Amino acid sequence: MAHRWGMAVDLDRCTGCGACVTACHAENNIPTVGELQASRGRAMHWIRVERYFEGEFPEVSMKYRPVMCQQCDAAPCEPVCPTYASHHSEETGLNAQIYNRCIGTRYCANACPYNVRFFDFFNPVWDKPLHLQLNPDVSMREVGVMEKCTFCVQRITAATITAEAEKREVKDGEVKPACVQSCPSKALVFGDLADPESEVSRLAESPRGSKLLEDLGTAPKVTYLQGVEHA
Amino acid sequence: MDRRTFIKLTAITGTSATLASCGVPEHQLIRFVPDEELVPGIAEWKPSVCPLCASGCGLNVRVMMADVDITKDGQAGVVRMGVAKKLEGQESHPISQGGLCPRGQAAIQVTYHPDRLAQPIKRTGNRGAGTFEPISWDAAIAEVVGKLDALATAGNQKALAVVTGGRRRVLLDQFASKFGAGAPVTYELFSDDLLRRANQMSFGFAQLPTFDLSNANYVIGFGADFLGTWNAPVAHTAAYGRMRRGRPGVRGAFVQVEGRMSPTGASADEWVAANPGTEGVLALGIAHVILREKLRPADGGRPGALIDGWSAGLPAYAPQQVSTVTGVSAKRIERLAREFAERSPAVAIVGGVPLAHTNGLFTALAVNALNHLAGAVGQKGGVSFTPQLSRSTSPAGGSLVQLAAASPQVLILDETNPVFSAPKAWKVRETFQAVPFIVSFASFIDETSVLADLILPDHSFLEGWIDAAPESGSAQAVISVAGPAMKPLFQTRAAGDVILQVAGKLQKPVDLGAQTYDAYVKAALAPLGDDAWTAAQKQSGWWGELPKGVAVAPTPAEAKPAAARFVPPTFDGDAAQFPFHFLPYASAAFLDGSTAHLPWLQEMPDPITSAMWSSWVELNPKTAERLGIGLGDLVEVASSAGSLRAPAFINPGLAPDLIAMPVGQGHATYTRYASGRGVNPVELLAPVTHAETGTLAWAATRVKVTRAGEPDGKLVLFSARGELRENPREGETR
Amino acid sequence: MRYSTVLVCIVASIAGAGCGWLDDRPAPVDGAAYTASGQLSNARLTTAHETFGGAVNEYFRVGSKPQQPIEFPHNTHVEKGLACTEYCHEAVTKGPQAGLPSVNTCLICHAAIATDKPRIQQITQMSEKGIDLNWQRVYGYGHSAHVRFNHAPHIRANVECATCHGDIAHQTVAQRNVDLNMGYCVNCHREKKAPNDCLTCHY
């Protein structure tokens, strides 16, 4: 059965600690670009925690919002890619980024309203022995390709293969992307939207739920659950 | 083309084109026979414990097969071995509960850090010059033993000093005392000793409190960044999540009182800015209203008895007076009081900044009393104390300041960097400079270990035995223990083993009850019964009910406690010359700077400013406007103790009379990633200490700020435009 | 003669200055000899090709012929009734990689069997010295192909080793018999009704 992997972000639980950001770096072989390149906007954070202030001192408040690839059903990045590098996966419902097809037009990143796509401006370099940490299940992207959050597709694939081997469906909660796994407050929930019983499907229906930039018609697969006070 | 260009050129040509080449072609590499056979491409999960802070989170380590370059008896080659790939919080562990903080996620880079010391080294150049040469383990240990024996023969055992920040305090303490030296000196910049003291007075436990947030309906935080950096952040955050959305139909409310909106305060429903050092007054103001309106039985108990005028209903803390002192409106105080009393279970949390003022003890006692009044002590949704396994330790040794007076001959340093994190006026560097022989177990050359004569690099936490005794964060007793998750990559040795080895090799051997560190840890677990050890090895530690008689018992109340009353905090520097209060805070990435060497944390955007690889000065928008300072402008911050320059960040969540700076950057020497980056706010701190504990009052310094120049590009923001608002046109009309 | 050298120097320096001007990345730092990076033969790992030639080879999918440490005769072992998936490549049924045997694996049998053969003596000596066989990959993809092949599911789907590795059973040293280009995989997946989603192999 085809899946529709999706996520729910409970903004009422999120404390903006940034564990998801580092966890993502650890899982997905995201290179550290260093001060100079970071200052030139080459830092890569597949997931980022946006913060926005409201009001003025002393009546000031702040809200956090983790933003990763929204894995849109109607993704603006897909039609513009001339080589199908940005491509909708029917099997998983994911918005796939196929590194080996990418020739680096960067058109997808321009089309993406969420600015969650990052470009490899140089060949990544790891000061040894930091390279021993690299995850063998994830590609090392070379210079000139676009990369972005994959919902840890390597974990999804691994779970699917195990499930097939055991002749069963993937269980709800069996797959956890690195960010979801690391989140201490369990603000991130991951699962299969094609399965109406899954927790993420339930949360997607929540009255607190909304999609990011919904009116652009991108049909994101990430639901944001507003906190009451932040609503 | 000048030399620099040429070097740069060749170097870059290297990075871009020829780095992957190993000199020798792949098929000519020597491959050693592996001594462990793992299934290639399949992950194994092994337990471990996070070493980066005292809260002792349990880890699952993902171990996979990899080719590792090693040197075996002088021969360079590769060998297939299991190496750690990823750290994840352990679901069953009561502290981590499946999650981790960003620092915990990055902890793995400690093991693989390119500048990690791979073998023992001996100082060759002048002290502090940072020139070392390799030395064999036997020679190194022999040298340490020799120095100690020299002291012993001279009957001068007192001249051995130990400075430690860390997990091996108990071992080092036993070693020192049995050797005949004084107790180890422990130093942390953001020390919680004052709170421990207060808790001992109020509750009889000299330890950090544990909060049952999961079941709390109302939480007031007094300055504690308990979701970010303070105490046991992971445990707190997990509980916070359940408090908010874990109980159907119930959503716990959260109010935070502080002068600078911390990442924790940013999550609060209501954020209250009180004047610096008046949080205790606000707490008692709330208590006053509760007592006056009889919202709860007027039982202050032992904590209440410590507060002046409690039995009289705290007449001195009527909302009007409190309002004038704290700057919080009387109406708000009354509302908070009612909410706090009515929406029970409610609990108040104090820590961090409020306790870093000179009147910190009063503030802590006030909040403790408030908790007792709210019936939060030992109750569901309240505050309690994690049962501790009692281990014979001598009371904390003297402070760093007194160290100089003792004029030690031999100094042992373990997991501490006071040269970086102690105020200049304490002259720690000068003191250490004067010590004839310093040995350190550091894995990295930092401002303190660079002064050492001998560095005996410890294993990484993944390579050796690691244990921690979480002081808080769990209702039941926890002892985190784990064995090696992978084989050592380099010629390092577990510091614990080395200490035990030295102890055994002395002329008058010191018996610490074990030859190896794992045996030592096992012995420590013995009181918990036989299965504790086996259990501990499967999961990353032991937790549960402590058997009778092995737990730390509460200390009896003092007969006639001195009544605590509010004394306005004193600050260094006069208000006219230094108009701002200076607020250094533990940065989300670096705590007190001990994790600044990890590249992932350097590149992690700060939760508030989104800054990477930088340090900065935070100003309130109005203050900045008044001083003509804009985002990124270079500003000079000066106190009586010193001055520094850093780029400015405009923070709407900061009181106009505060200047805030994150601690962590500004390392002179701390690996390629942290050295010479940013500035260290500790250099501005005046040596103001708490009368009661001698700990540093790190929020008691006043500063002045001036614009020092155009942006120098040193403030690297991930949100490049520094946008603060989701809708920049907020309030715009047309 | 002298003029030409001068000219060369001038051109070189201009080019050098030019490069420094166009690419101002700071020079990479190297650790001291007693630090982790100092212990390694080369200090950095990067996805950049070692040489321009290497890049060109990958571009045209030209693979170099692997040189194996010993002339391992697959045929004799298969004739003796040893299956590929026991001992030598046993990981193939468990996970992504088939795995390559270490000398320890060889010696499971050859501690006793055919100990007189020179090749066996060779590996026995190696294992005594603690030196392992440094096998070279015969199949494999260029890095920029980003192919993530997992053996186990294919074995479970009863795909014969020979389908992708050719008739190794009758070869001595393993040769690259099949050109495993994308068309090859896709066609087989089509026939077998296996998923042909990009994400099946590329991520």
Next chain:
Amino acid sequence: MSANEDRLSATLLRPLGRSGVLWYAFVAFLGTIVAAGLFAWFFQMWRGFGVTGIRWPVYWGFLITDFVFWIGISHAGTLISAILRLVNAGWRRPVTRCAEVITAFALMIGGLFPIIHLGKPWLFFWLVPYPNQRLIWPNFRSPLVWDFFAISTYLTGSLLFLFLPMIPDFALVRDRSTGMTKKIYGLLALGWRGTTGQWHRLEVAMQIMAIAIIPVAVSVHTIVSFDFSMAPVPMWHSTIFGPYFVAGAIFSGIAGLIIAMAALRSVLKLHEYLQPIHFENLGKLLLTMSLLWGYFTFNERLTTWYGNGTSEILTFQVTQGGTFAPLFWTMVLVNFVLPIVILGIRRFRTITGCVIASIGVVIGMWLERYLIVVPSLAHKYLPYSWGTYSPRPTEILITVATFAAMILLYTLFAKFIPIISIWEMRAGEHHAEPVLAGTQEPHRLGETHA
């Protein structure tokens, strides 16, 4: 053969003779700049795209600006000369070829940029649909693929359109030269004998091409505009972009043409062929386009301002009054105010006047493209992810080099091929009244040749 015609061919063929040191020096100078540009590009491929100023989230910058700019310039020639041919404006004769050459070269340069700006330029051919073992085609939904088809069609067309009328002149040169030169031009002349039939076919072909090329030209820049308007980016996603871009293209094209003609006139001493009247007319055309451009810009901006969509208005504000304001108002000045003042007042509509205005317009139109590309990308929907952009030496060098390349190619062309169509000039001189497109004319022409 009248002395007049003799002198005509003499002057127009003069450049083909030997040239002075100055010419070589000039070519060498331009050559160096172009070489530097190429070096910058190869350096960028070698070290990685990071040597440019491109960054998250502004992933397009100078290079795409250049792309749109040069494709725009290319609309001078073919389109203009095609229109002028169709309406059979007599004054077109000396102008058409200089114009068509611009098109050819500008397209070649502009067409390079989509390749230059790729992260992996060596894989550019994946944009081409060709059967491969991967069993994958390009994504025909992508405007970049449309670009590929549009530009290649336009280039082919323009080259034909440029080449056809050159044939008789090649023949002329062939007839007047000897040895190797004769061979080469003979080859290019495709065995032109000037027979009635050939003249007839040439005329017909020119007619067809003139008609066919216009829709192609229009479509090309519309498709270039689609590169932007197809993406949900503030101020990009606009219905007006098609015509806006086409107008802008012709606008900058004419400006380029005027500059080129003025240069030729003074360098090749073509005063009597490129007369003030030509500049006068082109000047008027430029004025018209300037007004049209102003009209479009005003439309686009005003609607955005009134529409007041949150994301769009923020982009609008930074362009109008924020960090990009200086560029924006410079653009308005040199694209709109200046042309109206200079070209609107007859007294100023001199050759110098036209050239000044044109230079302004060329700069202004480059700025316009920059202001379309960058501010929008820098201010997409989520303010936290807003960015900035400033170019680095690499892309500046490449940009400069393309201008040098344009001049260089033009110089070389003028050196080897009569930049003014000799036979058409003759035809012009044969009857003062404008030639009616028809079949009689070639007969007479043919006779004069025979």
